[in-house]
Amino acid sequence: MNIEVLENLRGELRRGSVVLAVLGALRTEQYGYTLRKTLGDRGLAMDEGTLYPLLRRLETQGLLTSMWREHDKRNKRFYRLSEDGEQMLTQLLVEWRAIDQSIQDIVKEPSNGTH
Amino acid sequence: MELIERYLQAVKFWLPEAQKEDIAAELSEEIDAQIAEREVAQGHPVDDADVEAILKKLGRPVVVANRYLPAGHLIGPAFFPVYRFVLKVALAATMGPLVLTWIGLAMFRGDQLHLGALWGSLWTAAFSTAAIVTMVFAVLERVGGSKLMDDWSPRKLPPVRHPNLIPRGSAMFELAINLGMLVFWAANLRTGTITFIPGLTITLNPVWSWFYWGFLLSATATTTLAAVSVWRPYWTPARAWARLAVDAFGSAMFVWLMRASVVASFGYAGATAPRSLEIAQAINMWSMRLSPWGLMLGLVVVLGNAYRIWRLRRRQGRVAHPAPLGV
Numbered sequence: 001m002n003i004e005v006l007e008n009l010r011g012e013l014r015r016g017s018v019v020l021a022v023l024g025a026l027r028t029e030q031y032g033y034t035l036r037k038t039l040g041d042r043g044l045a046m047d048e049g050t051l052y053p054l055l056r057r058l059e060t061q062g063l064l065t066s067m068w069r070e071h072d073k074r075n076k077r078f079y080r081l082s083e084d085g086e087q088m089l090t091q092l093l094v095e096w097r098a099i100d101q102s103i104q105d106i107v108k109e110p111s112n113g114t115h
Numbered sequence: 116m117e118l119i120e121r122y123l124q125a126v127k128f129w130l131p132e133a134q135k136e137d138i139a140a141e142l143s144e145e146i147d148a149q150i151a152e153r154e155v156a157q158g159h160p161v162d163d164a165d166v167e168a169i170l171k172k173l174g175r176p177v178v179v180a181n182r183y184l185p186a187g188h189l190i191g192p193a194f195f196p197v198y199r200f201v202l203k204v205a206l207a208a209t210m211g212p213l214v215l216t217w218i219g220l221a222m223f224r225g226d227q228l229h230l231g232a233l234w235g236s237l238w239t240a241a242f243s244t245a246a247i248v249t250m251v252f253a254v255l256e257r258v259g260g261s262k263l264m265d266d267w268s269p270r271k272l273p274p275v276r277h278p279n280l281i282p283r284g285s286a287m288f289e290l291a292i293n294l295g296m297l298v299f300w301a302a303n304l305r306t307g308t309i310t311f312i313p314g315l316t317i318t319l320n321p322v323w324s325w326f327y328w329g330f331l332l333s334a335t336a337t338t339t340l341a342a343v344s345v346w347r348p349y350w351t352p353a354r355a356w357a358r359l360a361v362d363a364f365g366s367a368m369f370v371w372l373m374r375a376s377v378v379a380s381f382g383y384a385g386a387t388a389p390r391s392l393e394i395a396q397a398i399n400m401w402s403m404r405l406s407p408w409g410l411m412l413g414l415v416v417v418l419g420n421a422y423r424i425w426r427l428r429r430r431q432g433r434v435a436h437p438a439p440l441g442v
Binding site: 033048050052075 | 182
């Protein structure tokens with residue numbers, strides 16, 4: 001198996017799903033570092049270079065809100081899901097489950113007899 | 116720590132003014148958190164080597180900054196295939212004639228030309244062509260020209276091409292023209308004196324007999340090939356090679372004719388003998404001067420034939436059951 005191709009395809013597969021994961025995780029307010037830890041602990045490790053620009057993009061799109069606040073004697077930027085973000089997450093989860101179901105059905109059936 | 120400050124400064128350099136401080140503050144917070152985590156894991160404060168490792172893992176400052184910037188491109192994906200095609204055509208159109216002209220001139224005036232001069236001209240032509248084409252497409256991209264790509268219809272697509280098919284109409288036309296030329300040539304140009312144009316008497320040098328028979332042979336071969344194409348209107352490797360040989364021979368004869376000073380005298384009603392000779396010399400001189408262009412034309416014809424053979428070979432390599440390989 002070509003490892004490079006596998007990594008590329010894995011990257012493509014994860015790219016769309018990390019948005020869902022971030023939106024889902026930010027139903028609870030978190031700052032960047034703890035969010036990254038949360039995602040990593042759940043098996044969706046993301047590097048800083050991907051997470052922080054993504055958080056900014058989602059905030060620009062109005063799906064997240066953020067504020068600087070002192071925590072453990074340090075200033076940290078906390079993110080949480082906005083109202084629009086919650087609606088978007090609900091819609092995206094419906095899509096996600098539909099895609100998941102379709103793929104489960106497709107891989108379950110070995111062949112439809114067409115060649 | 117100085118290392119962190121230098122790193123943040125380098126990242127900020129690439130960021131837009133409005134976002135510099137905010138992004139750097141958040142990045143600084145992330146670095147601090149990673150340092151704290153490492154200190155807990157190690158059980159002692161971090162040193163410069165640890166910080167260096169953390170920063171190295173974060174990535175090169177320009178790369179880190181770039182991830183915060185909107186994706187930019189000079190020529191977008193919609194236009195890119197068109198850009199690449201136009202660039203190829205433009206490069207071939209500018210550099211091809213340059214090479215062919217150089218070959219033509221080098222063959223007849225080799226003492227005045229150097230390969231270095233051609234190399235320099237080629238680079239200049241390639242760079243300026245690529246720059247102009249790229250600029251035009253970049254401007255089109257900026258003004259939203261790529262939206263034009265959305266306006267299309269399957270019905271406006273060109274018909275399916277059959278590159279190896281010879282349209283029967285054009286084969287018949289070629290046959291008729293060649294037959295006419297063959298008859299005309301044999302009837303009027305056998306001797307070294309041309310008198311079929313009213314009022315003109317053109318006398319040719321003895322070398323003409325070579326051209327007479329040479330072109331007669333070439334025209335006969337072309338007529339035969341045209342007749343075969345009417346009968347079987349598709350290119351085969353054998354016919355493509357035959358066409359290449361005939362065209363190469365005809366082109367060589369043509370260039371030789373241009374350089375052979377074939378006109379001995381050009382007489383017309385009332386012209387004196389010295390005047391007839393003077394005109395003949397002028398024709399010969401201009402023919403000689405234009406011969407590099409004749410050679411260039413011949414090379415284009417031969418290269419066109421070579422391309423046809425290459426295309427046929429490539430197609431044969433790809434298709435399990437190629438077109439008939441007969442005549």
